[in-house]
Amino acid sequence: xxxxxREQYNFNSIYLLPVNLYGPGDNFDPKSSHVIPALIKKFYExxxxxxxxxxxxxxxxxxxxxxxxxxxxxxxxxxxxxxxxPDPVNIGAGFEISIKDLANKxxxxxxxxxxIVWDNSKSDGQPxxxxxxxxxxxxxxxxxxxxxxxxxxxxxxxYINYGRK
Numbered sequence: 791x792x793x794x795x796r797e798q799y800n801f802n803s804i805y806l807l808p809v810n811l812y813g814p815g816d817n818f819d820p821k822s823s824h825v826i827p828a829l830i831k832k833f834y835e836x837x838x839x840x841x842x843x844x845x846x847x848x849x850x851x852x853x854x855x856x857x858x859x860x861x862x863x864x865x866x867x868x869x870x871x872x873x874x875x876p877d878p879v880n881i882g883a884g885f886e887i888s889i890k891d892l893a894n895k896x897x898x899x900x901x902x903x904x905x906i907v908w909d910n911s912k913s914d915g916q917p918x919x920x921x922x923x924x925x926x927x928x929x930x931x932x933x934x935x936x937x938x939x940x941x942x943x944x945x946x947x948x949y950i951n952y953g954r955k
Contacts, residue, residue, distance in 0.1 A: 793876045804873050806866065809882035809921055813859030813941060814948035825889065826856065826942070829896045830949050837902045844897070844904060847912035850890030855920040857883045858936035858944075865932040872930035880921035883934040889914070895939065899946055 795801035812826040820828060829846065836844045865881045873879065887895075893906055926932040 796876050802874065804869055805876070805878040806869055807878055807880050807921070808862050808865070809855040809857050809880070809923075810919070811859050811862055812856050813945050814952075815859070816945060816949075816953075818949060818953050825854065825892070826896075826945065827949070829893055830900070830946055833893075833896050833900045833902045834946070834950065834954075836904060837900055842904045843907050844893075844902065845907045845909050846889070846893050847909050848889060848914035849910055850893060850906075850908050850914075851888060852914040852916065853886040853888050853918050853920065854892070855882050855884075855886045856938070856941075857881065857934060858938075858941035861934040861936050864935075865926060868930045868932050869926070875929070877925075879925050879929060880923045881926055881932065882921045882923040883936075883938065884923050885938070886918070886920040887938070895942060896946070899939075899943055 792801070792803035792805050796803055810824060810826075812824070816827040817823045818827040818831045820831060823831070832844050832846070835841075861883070862881060869879065869881075890908075897906065
């Protein structure tokens with residue numbers, strides 16, 4: 791729609807496509823959350839309740855790309871200031887991680903000592919979800935700054951301190 795308005799009415803708009811976002815303030819409701827907050831909640835609750843295992847859907851082999859929410863906000867600001875073209879631009883961190891590696895990182899940061907059980911009766915979903923984000927850097931100088939492990943730690947700390955209410 792933005793592209794059509796730009797063409798027909800000279801409406802100044804841009805079209806940004808962010809990858810999966812994560813960070814403080816995320817949605818941790820197990821009925822509607824995405825993978826990172828869902829795993830954080832599962833591992834934290836398992837640790838607090840002394841459970842021996844956490845069940846995670848799928849095989850863990852699927853990969854995803856994630857972008858820290860503050861990096862996304864920076865990309866939006868840069869794009870609104872410096873980008874004035876009708877072509878869509880992917881916004882991301884430029885790397886992907888397997889769900890298995892993601893679960894292990896969250897398990898380690900939270901300090902859960904139990905094991906991960908992979909529920910292969912549940913689908914992995916799309917095998918790979920990652921975007922070419924080089925246009926964002928070329929067109930308006932965006933490159934994600936937040937180290938993934940640091941972003942996870944900030945998200946987990948936010949959940950522990952504020953998100954469990």
